[in-house]
Amino acid sequence: MAAPRNATGDSFFAWDGDVLIVNILGKPSACCDAIAKPMGTQLKVSVTATPKNGKATDHMVRFLAPLFGVAVADIEVVFGQESIHKQLRIKAPKKLPPVFTSP
Secondary structure: OOOOOOOOOOOEEEEOOOOEEEEEEEEEOOOOOOEEEEOOEEEEEEOOOOOOHHHHHEEEEEHHHHHHHHOOOHHHEEEEEOEEEEEEEEEEOOOOOOOHHOO
């Protein structure tokens, strides 16, 4: 049986062992870097970087790494490097932003 295309099911995140899979709805060219509330099966993340040649995604990964207590190299962009719709795999996060623990 083939694996489902959406590894997170009805949520914006799922665990694969010690790897956190997160679906992202990116907002480039924002006024500030911020994590907002989930929108359906995606977590909204705004970044100040402009969406040119994947630079906003690179900036997003650098913004998110310390929030999860990991190195930039521990975050893999599975798809969406040059899209607002992306999926990240975060290896063994040491902490989680509040949006992951609040109802």
